[in-house]
Amino acid sequence: MEQKAYTLQDRARGFGAFLYGHKAIAAIALLYLIMLFYSFGNTTSFFSSYSQTLIFQKSTVNIIVACGVTFAVMVHSIDLSIGGMLALSGVLVIKFMEFMPAWLAIICTIAIGMLVGAVNGFFIVHQKLEGFIVTLGMGVLLKGVALQLTNAHPISANLSFNDLAMGNHLVFGLAKIPNMVIIMLLIVLIFSLILRYTQFGRNIYAIGGDYGVAEYAGVPAVRQKWMAFVLSAGLTTVAGIVNSSYLCAGNANYGDMTAMIVNCAVVVGGTSMAGGVGGVWQSAIGVLFFSALEITLQNLVPNAYIIQLIQGFVIVAILFLDSYDNKRKRERV
């Protein structure tokens, strides 16, 4: 009898630990549960296919950015230049398309993004400057360039450009899943595999865990940490292109809040700010949680300001618990 109680308790504790380990998934499940109970008493469109697709569409751009940022966070740094990069790449690709074919414009934009990432990497890795401040400055600088290019007006693209994001060629027209979601899923898949199973990915974990030890162990630390920033900026450029194509317009003011929201989401997803822990798909789920939260709140609360208030509280609460957990872990060791 006593034995059985013990195993039950044990199992409950194991379940709790499992929930804690996958807290972003648990939080999303909780949101859906709340909506389920809410839908018994009220009419809500939350469970319609439209709303569910919207959650994915809204988070697509941020998830692509988050895939890249995960690499920057993994090597114990942070990338705040993504806000400016997102705005600039969205503007650049439309500007380029005016005088060159679309595929060339996309390649040129991505190349410029990777160049910016390389400059970030040069300052952070080669010159050993503070990542936070360099990328913050770079973000302001890039936003200025985007504003200058568009003169602060939104610019519109050719309507056919919209097909890239909203058409459904990639699933051969079988389902109504837009291309951008497929592109996002592909990127998440490819980069989580790279992070998990290639030598480069494993080295990223090592560099994030301890830069000095990784260097002594023969990891080409400078080159690979540099590469992490190039990836971060490059994927942000892809996200900017997808976003421009989705909105069929480029706007220099887009992405003002993206930098902090995405970095927050990456941490909420489970990638540690201390570096060396985490993964791409966790970050994707972190972003998904934020957009699910937004849609849920829009269903429950009529006032947009209260939604922002609750989001702020949720960010504070989650990060508070996260760092409290880190403290407990440190004390145990």
Next chain:
Amino acid sequence: MKKTQKIDSQTVIRFIMDHMLVVILIALAIITAMVEPKFLKVSNLTNIMRQFGALSFVALGLTFAIICGFIDLSIPGMLNICAVMSVILVNPLGQVGALIMTLIFGLFAGFLNGALITRSGGTTQAEGLFITFGMSQVWSAAAMLISDGKTQQLRWCDKPYTIFKFMGSYNVFGVIPIAMVLFVAVMLILNFYHKRTYSGRCMSLAGGNKTAADLAGIHVNVTIMRTLAIGGMMTAMGALMLVSRVTNASPTVGLGYDNDAILSVVVGGTSLAGGKGNVLGTMLGVLLVTLLSNCMNLLGVSSHMQYVMKGAVLIFAIWADNRKNLQSN
């Protein structure tokens, strides 16, 4: 003869490297004055000094937070809510009550930041960064809620608001704005606090090395909370100066102040790693940021290019600072 000359040139270079900021400021002023003589007009100089108001106080508060090892990103939200609050409270509490309540609120909000960071055991900069960012969201939303999204005008108030008017537009001797005088006074007090008092020195030590400070018997958590509370009060002060100058309070007024404040503090030579820096350097940093935008406005540079300049200055400043540290080591 030749040898002494060489040493002289070396000392000159070293002096320039050490006082890079002052040199850049003077060069900037001279170039602008040569190209555009209007720069030296009394009205323009008074204008520059008046623009000092909000940013300088915010930057002073942020200097303390950064010396203590944390970057306070709650500045935009705090500015929003403090500005809105100070105007809304004039009617029920009177102007003095509104001023005092806003300052107390700033103190409380800063203390809350500190409490959240220390209670969660966040010792790294990143943890403080995101918690304060979340608080910024909360305060921004709260500002939107209490103002209903509308810009609050001081002239809507039924009660007198002479103190606001005085702080915003009075000039001592007809040229020096009262904002400048207040700023210098507060700066001197804070400098005294930082350099000469026990708790000020604790702050530097806690920022430099938390473990060492703890072992030396300093209450690190209390120090962090106290420092961030002072930072919050300075932000509230900045909001008051802003409201006084423009006589209204928009609930989105704080947008972009975090970047400018971080730029001023970093350019002023405060190390982001914590423990190093002073408020006098921050004053020069604020002067640089204000002069930069004033000069570029006079020279006809578009406001978009000013973003580019600010970003470039930020990266250059931290790069030069790093080079200087490497050389001295």
